[in-house]
Amino acid sequence: KAGVTQTPRYLIKTRGQQVTLSCSPISGHRSVSWYQQTPGQGLQFLFEYFSETQRNKGNFPGRFSGRQFSNSRSEMNVSTLELGDSALYLCASSPRTRSETQYFGPGTRLLVL
Amino acid sequence: TQLLEQSPQFLSIQEGENLTVYCNSSSVFSSLQWYRQEPGEGPVLLVTVVTGGEVKKLKRLTFQFGDARKDSSLHITAAQPGDTGLYLCAGARSNYQLIWGAGTKLIIKP
Numbered sequence: 171k172a173g174v175t176q177t178p179r180y181l182i183k184t185r186g187q188q189v190t191l192s193c194s195p196i197s198g199h200r201s202v203s204w205y206q207q208t209p210g211q212g213l214q215f216l217f218e219y220f221s222e223t224q225r226n227k228g229n230f231p232g233r234f235s236g237r238q239f240s241n242s243r244s245e246m247n248v249s250t251l252e253l254g255d256s257a258l259y260l261c262a263s264s265p266r267t268r269s270e271t272q273y274f275g276p277g278t279r280l281l282v283l
Numbered sequence: 284t285q286l287l288e289q290s291p292q293f294l295s296i297q298e299g300e301n302l303t304v305y306c307n308s309s310s311v312f313s314s315l316q317w318y319r320q321e322p323g324e325g326p327v328l329l330v331t332v333v334t335g336g337e338v339k340k341l342k343r344l345t346f347q348f349g350d351a352r353k354d355s356s357l358h359i360t361a362a363q364p365g366d367t368g369l370y371l372c373a374g375a376r377s378n379y380q381l382i383w384g385a386g387t388k389l390i391i392k393p
Contacts, residue, residue: 174325212385213326213371226380260325271316272381274325 172197174263174275182281188249191278195242195263201225202244203272204236207258216259219244220267248280256282286310287374289384297392299361304370304387307354312374312382315348315355320369320386362391 175194183189195202203226204216215228219238236246242263248255258279262272288307296302306315314333318326330339332348332355339346343366345358359366372384 210385213373213383215381215383262325271328271331274327276324 174261174273176259176261176275176278178278179276180279180281182283183251184283185251185253187251188247189251189280191246191248191259191261191280193244193246193261193263193275195244195261196273199263199265199273200242201264201267202238202242203262203264204244204246205260205262206230207260207277208256213260216246218267225267251282253282256280286382287372287384289370289372289387291387292385293388293390295390295392296362298363301358301360302362302389303356303358304389305354305356306372306374306384308374308382309353310374310376310382311352313352313377314375315352316373316375316381317346317355317357318371318373320371321367326369326371362389364391364393367391 177192201220203218206214216230217224217236218226222238233249238244258277260274260277262274264272286308290305314331316331317329319329320326330346332346335350335352337348343360347356367390369386369388371386373381375381
């Protein structure tokens with residue numbers, strides 16, 4: 171069974187731009203969660219989607235948004251990029267919502283200049 | 284504020300040595316997970332501990348959950364270069380929210 175895939179793997183943007191990241195979960199998994207990972211803060215939960223609905227949300231500004239499609243694929247969008255948004259963005263899938271077991275993708279490394 | 288404190292933040296030892304890393308909190312968790320993350324990859328789940336005092340072994344790795352379910356340790360015996368990575372712990376609250384530690388970066392030198 172194929173794992174979680176994320177595209178693109180690397181991205182360079184400039185301040186003020188916007189970016190869209192994509193995540194394809196493991197086949198059959200309906201929950202997708204997004205995390206931001208930085209060396210100083212560790213993994214910070216962004217949001218979780220299940221059956222196309224946002225179920226949980228972390229403490230991030232409204233510039234961070236996401237959505238999930240009927241095939242469970244998910245996208246995350248960050249508008250008006252700031253230097254501090256530079257991070258590894260990880261997507262994790264699980265069979266159901268509120269699952270303690272999550273399977274992570276390799277991440278998208280975003281650099282904002 | 285980090286609700287899960289991992290220590291040490293960084294550890295570099297020689298192959299063959301033993302080591303222990305810690306994950307501590309003042310909060311009680313329904314379960315605690317340990318992950319290993321290698322450069323350029325996402326975290327991979329190693330183990331989930333659920334019961335206070337529980338000990339789980341995964342080859343040379345021994346995981347223990349504290350009696351009060353507030354802390355955990357990971358002990359590696361005879362470390363090998365393949366053990367190199369970032370070790371993350373994550374505690375699950377009763378509402379299934381995962382609280383993550385910042386990780387211990389482990390380097391095993393051959």
